[in-house]
Amino acid sequence: MGSIAMPKPDDAVIARRQEIVKALRAIVPGEGVIDAEEEMRVYETDALTAYRQLPLVVVLPDTVEQVAAVLRYCHENEVKVVPRGAGTSLSGGALPAADGVLLSMMKFNRVLEIDYPNRAVVVQPGVTNLGITRAVEGDGFYYAPDPSSQIACSIGGNIAENSGGVHSLKYGLTTNNVLGLEMVLMTGEVIRIGGKHLDSEGYDFLALMTGSEGLLGVVTEVTVRILQKPETARAALIGFPSSEECGQCVADIIGAGIIPGGMEMMDKPAIHAAEDFVHAGYPRDVEALLIVELDGPEAEVDFLLSRIEEIARANKASTIRVSHSEEERMTYWAGRKAAFPAVGRISPDYLCMDGTIPRKALPRVLAGMRELGQKHGLRVANVFHAGDGNLHPLILYDANNPGELAAAEAFGADILLLCVEVGGVLTGEHGVGIEKRDLMGAMFTEDDLKQQQRVKCAFDEKQLLNPGKVFPVLHRCAELGRMHVSKGKLPFPDIPRF
Amino acid sequence: MAETLKPRDARELLDAVKWAIAGDEPLEVISAGTKRDFGRPVQAGHVLDLSGIAGIVDYEPAELILTVKAGTPLAEVEAALDERGQELAFEPMDYGPLLAGEAGRGTIGGMVGANLAGPKRLKHGAARDHILGLEAVSGRGEIFKAGGRVVKNVTGYDLPRALCGSWGTLALATEVTFKVLPKAESEATLIIAGLAPQEATEAMTRAMGSSAEVSSAAFLPGGLAAGQGLSGDATLLRLEGFGPSVDYRFESLVRLFGKDAKIERLDQAASKALWKALRDCMPFAEGAGPVWRCSVAPTAGAGLVADLSRSLAVDAFQDWSGGLVWLRMTGSDPQAEAVRAAVKRAGGGHATLVRADSSLRNTIPPFEPQSEALAALSQRLKAQFDPSGILNPGRMVAGH
Ligand SMILES: Cc1cc2nc3c(=O)[nH]c(=O)nc-3n(C[C@H](O)[C@H](O)[C@H](O)COP(=O)(O)OP(=O)(O)OC[C@H]3O[C@@H](n4cnc5c(N)ncnc54)[C@H](O)[C@@H]3O)c2cc1C
Numbered sequence: 001m002g003s004i005a006m007p008k009p010d011d012a013v014i015a016r017r018q019e020i021v022k023a024l025r026a027i028v029p030g031e032g033v034i035d036a037e038e039e040m041r042v043y044e045t046d047a048l049t050a051y052r053q054l055p056l057v058v059v060l061p062d063t064v065e066q067v068a069a070v071l072r073y074c075h076e077n078e079v080k081v082v083p084r085g086a087g088t089s090l091s092g093g094a095l096p097a098a099d100g101v102l103l104s105m106m107k108f109n110r111v112l113e114i115d116y117p118n119r120a121v122v123v124q125p126g127v128t129n130l131g132i133t134r135a136v137e138g139d140g141f142y143y144a145p146d147p148s149s150q151i152a153c154s155i156g157g158n159i160a161e162n163s164g165g166v167h168s169l170k171y172g173l174t175t176n177n178v179l180g181l182e183m184v185l186m187t188g189e190v191i192r193i194g195g196k197h198l199d200s201e202g203y204d205f206l207a208l209m210t211g212s213e214g215l216l217g218v219v220t221e222v223t224v225r226i227l228q229k230p231e232t233a234r235a236a237l238i239g240f241p242s243s244e245e246c247g248q249c250v251a252d253i254i255g256a257g258i259i260p261g262g263m264e265m266m267d268k269p270a271i272h273a274a275e276d277f278v279h280a281g282y283p284r285d286v287e288a289l290l291i292v293e294l295d296g297p298e299a300e301v302d303f304l305l306s307r308i309e310e311i312a313r314a315n316k317a318s319t320i321r322v323s324h325s326e327e328e329r330m331t332y333w334a335g336r337k338a339a340f341p342a343v344g345r346i347s348p349d350y351l352c353m354d355g356t357i358p359r360k361a362l363p364r365v366l367a368g369m370r371e372l373g374q375k376h377g378l379r380v381a382n383v384f385h386a387g388d389g390n391l392h393p394l395i396l397y398d399a400n401n402p403g404e405l406a407a408a409e410a411f412g413a414d415i416l417l418l419c420v421e422v423g424g425v426l427t428g429e430h431g432v433g434i435e436k437r438d439l440m441g442a443m444f445t446e447d448d449l450k451q452q453q454r455v456k457c458a459f460d461e462k463q464l465l466n467p468g469k470v471f472p473v474l475h476r477c478a479e480l481g482r483m484h485v486s487k488g489k490l491p492f493p494d495i496p497r498f
Numbered sequence: 499m500a501e502t503l504k505p506r507d508a509r510e511l512l513d514a515v516k517w518a519i520a521g522d523e524p525l526e527v528i529s530a531g532t533k534r535d536f537g538r539p540v541q542a543g544h545v546l547d548l549s550g551i552a553g554i555v556d557y558e559p560a561e562l563i564l565t566v567k568a569g570t571p572l573a574e575v576e577a578a579l580d581e582r583g584q585e586l587a588f589e590p591m592d593y594g595p596l597l598a599g600e601a602g603r604g605t606i607g608g609m610v611g612a613n614l615a616g617p618k619r620l621k622h623g624a625a626r627d628h629i630l631g632l633e634a635v636s637g638r639g640e641i642f643k644a645g646g647r648v649v650k651n652v653t654g655y656d657l658p659r660a661l662c663g664s665w666g667t668l669a670l671a672t673e674v675t676f677k678v679l680p681k682a683e684s685e686a687t688l689i690i691a692g693l694a695p696q697e698a699t700e701a702m703t704r705a706m707g708s709s710a711e712v713s714s715a716a717f718l719p720g721g722l723a724a725g726q727g728l729s730g731d732a733t734l735l736r737l738e739g740f741g742p743s744v745d746y747r748f749e750s751l752v753r754l755f756g757k758d759a760k761i762e763r764l765d766q767a768a769s770k771a772l773w774k775a776l777r778d779c780m781p782f783a784e785g786a787g788p789v790w791r792c793s794v795a796p797t798a799g800a801g802l803v804a805d806l807s808r809s810l811a812v813d814a815f816q817d818w819s820g821g822l823v824w825l826r827m828t829g830s831d832p833q834a835e836a837v838r839a840a841v842k843r844a845g846g847g848h849a850t851l852v853r854a855d856s857s858l859r860n861t862i863p864p865f866e867p868q869s870e871a872l873a874a875l876s877q878r879l880k881a882q883f884d885p886s887g888i889l890n891p892g893r894m895v896a897g898h
Pocket residue numbers: 046047082083084085086087088089090092093094105125146147148149152153154155156157158159160161162163164165166213214215217218219220340429430466
C-alpha cells in the first residue's frame with residue numbers, strides 16, 4: 001500500500017453495517033445492493049491500484065428516485081458515500097471508505113435523447129465517453145473531449161474530473177462541452193441546471209460541478225454538445241534531436257496562429273516503449289517526437305500542414321512525415337495511444353503523473369526530471385499534451401521490490417512540485433483525489449483552501465460525500481463559517497474617496 | 499454619508515471590505531459602471547469602485563496567456579492583444595450602448611462578473627470558457643486565489659469559472675488570467691436574403707450541422723436589418739480562419755443551400771462591423787422600450803418569437819444559431835409573465851430583463867427565478883462567500 005493516509009473509519013458506523021444494508025435493500029431491490037466480500041472486491045480500487053479498501057457496502061441504483069433515497073438515508077444516518085463511475089480514476093477519486101457506501105452509477109447506462117438540430121445529446125452518467133460518440137457517429141457527429149480511457153470511463157466520471165484528451169487543445173475540456181446536468185445533493189434534493197441552451201442561468205453550477213471530484217453532488221443526467229465531424233484529418237510525425245527544438249517547434253506553430261486538433265510529444269523512453277509494442281514506425285534515433293494533427297476542411301488542412309513542415313524544418317527536425325491516408329494517420333497515433341500499456345510492458349508497475357506547466361518551461365522540467373530520476377533511482381518515460389502544457393510522466397517501478405513504491409510516490413511528488421515551481425499546477429486532468437491531496441499546500445494557502453471547502457459546505461454541510469479526497473485537512477463547516485473581523489474599526493484613511 | 503471608495507490595490511480593497519463587514523455597510527460594487535443598470539438596483543450606502551486596480555500584469559503571446567488586473571479597461575486589453583494578432587475569442591459584448599449610452603468603457607472585472615460573450619459563443623463559449631485563474635477578495639474579507647496560469651488545470655474546484663456571471667455578489671476579482679487565441683487571418687459573412695424566421699432557423703441548423711465550421715449564425719428580420727445596411731430578412735453565417743479555408747467553406751455553404759438561395763458575401767471589415775453591432779445589441783440601442791435577453795435551445799428561438807408576437811408587439815432578432823433571442827417590447831410594460839411563460843413553452847431556458855426602469859427592475863426579477871432547491875443552493879453559496887451580505891446585496895435576487 002502507498003503512503004497516503006485516509007480518515008480513520010468510524011467504528012460506530014461499521015457496527016451498524018447490518019442495519020444499513022437492510023435499509024439500502026429496502027430502497028434498491030435485488031442485486032442492486034452488494035455486501036458479500038468477494039463481490040465487493042472489484043470495487044476496492046480504481047486505476048490508482050496501489051490503494052485498496054473494501055467499502056461498507058456497494059449500491060447500484062438505477063433510478064434517480066433511488067439515488068435520492070439512498071443519499072437521504074445516508075444523510076439522515078451520517079453515513080459516508082463515495083460515488084463511482086467506471087473506476088478509471090488515476091488519482092484515487094473513487095477509492096471506497098471502510099465506513100462508507102460505494103455508490104456505483106454504472107446502471108445509469110442509457111442514451112436518453114439525441115437532438116441533432118440542437119447538436120445536443122442527453123445521457124445517463126454511466127454511459128461511456130466513447131458511447132456518446134458511437135451513438136452519433138453514424139450521422140457524422142462526435143463528442144469532442146477524448147480521454148485515452150474513453151472506451152471505459154463514464155461521462156459522469158468525466159464531469160467529476162473535468163477530463164480532457166488529445167483534442168482538448170482545439171475543442172476544450174469536459175467543462176467547455178457540457179450544457180446541462182441533473183444532480184442529487186447529499187440531502188436527496190434533485191437539482192437540474194442548464195439544458196440545451198448555451199448559457200446556464202444564475203451562478204455557474206455547471207462550472208462548480210465539473211471537476212468537483214464527486215464531492216458536491218451525484219450526477220444523474222448529462223446534456224453534452226456534439227460537433228460535426230471535421231471533413232478531414234491528417235497528421236504529421238516529426239522527430240527532433242533534442243526536446244528543446246521540439247519545444248520551440250510547438251511554440252512556433254502556435255505563434256503562427258495555428259491551433260492544431262492535437263499536438264502530442266513523446267520522449268525517447270516513451271518512443272522506444274511504444275515502438276517496441278505496436279511498431280508504428282517511429283524513428284528510434286530521435287530525442288523527442290511530435291505528432292501534430294490538423295482537422296477541418298481539406299483546403300485548410302493541406303495549407304496548414306505545409307506551413308507546419310516549414311516550421312519543423314526551421315527547427316532542425318530530423319524526420320518529417322505527413323500522413324497520406326487514414327490508415328497512415330491511425331498508425332502515427334497507434335504508438336501514442338498505446339503509450340501506457342507499452343510502458344506497462346517494460347516495467348512491472350508504473351505511476352502516471354499529470355502536471356501542467358507553461359510550455360516554455362518544458363526543457364527545464366525535462367532536465368529536472370532526469371536529475372530527480374537519479375535521486376530516486378527510478379526511470380521515467382514522458383508523454384506530453386504539448387499544445388497545452390500537460391505532462392504525463394510515467395514513473396517505472398516494481399512494487400515487489402521493497403521501498404520502490406514509496407520511492408516512486410516520492411519521485412512523483414517531486415515532479416509535481418517542480419511543475420508548481422515553474423508556474424504550473426499539480427494536475428491537468430486526472431484530478432487531485434487522494435494522490436495529490438497532501439500536495440495542495442504547495443499551490444494554495446490556508447485561506448485559498450478554506451474558501452474551496454466552504455463551497456463544499458454549501459452543497460454538503462455534513463461532509464459525507466467522498467470525504468478524504470482533494471483537501472489535506474478537513475474542517476467542520478461551522479468552523480469554516482466563523483468570521484474573524486474586528487468590530488468598528490474605521491480603516492484606510494488613505495484610500496481615495498469621492 | 500454615501501461615499502465612493504476607490505482602492506488602488508488588493509490590500510486597500512481588503513481594507514474596504516473588512517470595514518464594510520465590521521460596520522455592516524453594504525457596498526454597491528462597480529468598475530466602469532457600464533452595467534450598473536443591469537439586474538436589480540442595489541440598495542447600498544456606499545459605492546466600491548474597482549477601476550483603480552488596473553493594468554496588464556503579464557502577457558505572454560507564445561503561451562497564449564494573459565494576466566490582468568480586474569479594473570483594466572477591456573479596450574486596453576483588446577488593443578494589446580491585437581498588436582500581437584491575438585484576441586479574446588469569446589468576443590465579449592459591450593453593454594454600454596444598450597445601457598449607458600456609450601461604447602468602449604467596460605472593464606475586465608465587469609466582463610467576468612457578467613460572464614460576457616458575443617456571437618462567437620457558438621464556437622468559442624463565453625468568458626467562463628477562457629478564464630484560467632484569479633485572485634479575489636471574498637465578502638468574508640479574505641484574499642484568495644483559485645485556478646492557475648496554465649490552460650489545463652483541475653487542481654481544486656473551478657472557482658474562476660464559477661465566479662463568472664456572479665455579478666460581484668460572491669467575491670471581487672482583483673487579478674484574472676485568461677487564455678487568448680490567435681486572431682483569424684480573415685473572415686467573411688454569407689448572407690441569405692429573404693428567409694422567413696422558421697426557414698432561417700432551418701438554414702442555420704443545416705449550416706451548423708455541416709463541416710463548414712460556422713462561428714456565428716444570426717437572423718435579423720427586415721425591419722431591423724435596414725439599420726445594419728442590409729435589406730430585407732437576413733440570415734447571417736460567419737466564417738473565420740485562414741484565407742483559403744474561408745473561401746473553401748464559403749463555397750461549400752453555397753453548394754449546401756443550392757442555386758435558388760439568394761446569397762451575398764460580406765468580407766473582412768464589413769463582416770466584422772456587422773457582427774460587432776449584433777454583439778452589442780445595436781438594433782435596440784436606441785429607444786427606451788424594455789429589452790429582454792432570452793436563452794433557449796437554438797431551434798426554439800424562432801418559435802418563441804412567433805409565440806410572443808401572437809399576443810404582444812415585440813421586435814426581435816436572434817443570435818447563436820437562433821438560441822439567443824433579443825426582444826424589445828414596443829410598449830413600456832416588460833410583460834414579464836408572458837415572456838417567461840413563452841420561454842417555458844419553448845422548452846425552457848431563461849429570460850433576463852436587461853433594460854428597464856429601475857422601478858421595474860425592483861419589482862420584476864430581472865434574472866430568471868429558479869426552482870426552490872436551486873435558489874436555496876444559490877443562497878447557501880452566497881452565504882459561504884459573503885456571509886454578511888455586503889457585496890451587491892439584492893443584485894441578482896431580492897433579499898440576498
Ligand atoms: C489508461 C488510462 C488512461 C487515461 N487517460 C486519461 C486522459 O487522457 N485524460 C483524462 O482526463 N483522464 C484520463 N484517465 C483518467 C480517468 O479515465 C478519468 O478521470 C475519467 O473521467 C474517470 O471516469 P470514471 O467513470 O472511471 O470515474 P471513476 O474513476 O469511477 O470516478 C472518478 C471520480 O468521479 C466521481 N464520480 C464518478 N461518477 C460520478 C457521478 N455520476 N456523480 C458524481 N461523481 C462521480 C468519483 O467519486 C471519483 O471521484 C485515464 C485513466 C486510465 C486508466
